[in-house]
């Protein structure tokens with residue numbers, strides 16, 4: 397059975413539901429309907445995806461290795477045809493609307509191969525020249541703007557082989573940003589980067605998003621998605637098991653209060669009186685959903701009623717616990 401995320405979202409955010417879109421198609425940069433890919437041999441890599449990526453979001457496409465992220469991205473970009481279902485990118489059906497949509501889409505799926513002995517700028521010039529839709533007369537301006545955007549303006553003349561890992565990846569992203577983009581699609585952009593490089597790419601993604609570009613970024617790293625994304629879609633063995641605003645994801649799982657006391661019956665009475673839901677008592681411990689009640693009020697009422705409180709705590713499920721619950725698998729927490 398598909399797990400369902402329930403509960404109230406944070407103000408202004410809808411709680412994510414199990415794999416179901418939480419945004420209207422007309423407000424989305426990417427929409428897929430029943431998107432499915434079955435490889436020869438029968439393996440279903442992507443299974444009935446109903447993806448909705450809100451315009452202006454930084455959407456983290458999260459899932460363990462092999463869960464179908466790259467296959468999905470390849471279908472979204474028209475690099476691979478689906479077995480069934482379909483998708484729209486910037487309002488264009490793919491792959492029929494490729495020519496209309498792609499100039500507005502920057503993508504980094506498999507990193508471009510750069511020449512080590514050429515400068516960053518010369519590499520981008522070659523890359524730009526390979527795009528039949530790019531006007532060669534404006535190549536210099538395009539390359540200069542892309543280098544500035546990724547913070548490589550000062551290192552433009554340096555040879556690629558002298559670039560750090562972070563600079564190399566920023567150059568690859570510059571390749572995806574040659575021209576104004578409405579959507580940037582990045583497949584595991586921090587894979588193989590050191591912490592410094594990871595920070596650089598993360599900052600760059602936030603900067604690009606701040607200019608209004610929608611960013612769709614896949615990752616198997618939970619902390620990464622948590623740190624830079626506004627929305628998340630969680631993949632597990634080809635299925636989208638949850639999607640929605642990241643704030644709603646947390647809000648869907650209420651914190652629980654835990655009271656240690658020898659007076660469990662009285663503690664249960666007080667928590668019930670406060671209107672806390674899901675009150676459970678066992679072995680000198682009472683737990684309940686905190687809801688909107690302030691924890692300090694719970695302590696005050698317990699003490700006022702003469703309940704001896706030996707221990708007290710509020711437990712909030714971490715995002716990792718939520719995802720493990722959804723996918724049945726652990727995530728790399730910090731790479």
Ligand SMILES: Nc1ncnc2c1ncn2[C@@H]1O[C@H](COP(=O)(O)OP(=O)(O)OP(=O)(O)O)[C@@H](O)[C@H]1O
Nearest residue numbers: 435436439441459460461462463464465466467468
């Ligand atoms: N061309 C192919 N032919 C057959 N099976 C494939 C092909 N491409 C991918 N797969 C399989 O489909 C599944 C999903 O792979 P995919 O690369 O989309 O996952 P992923 O989430 O991007 O993982 P990773 O982060 O490791 O790339 C995997 O089991 C993979 O082995």
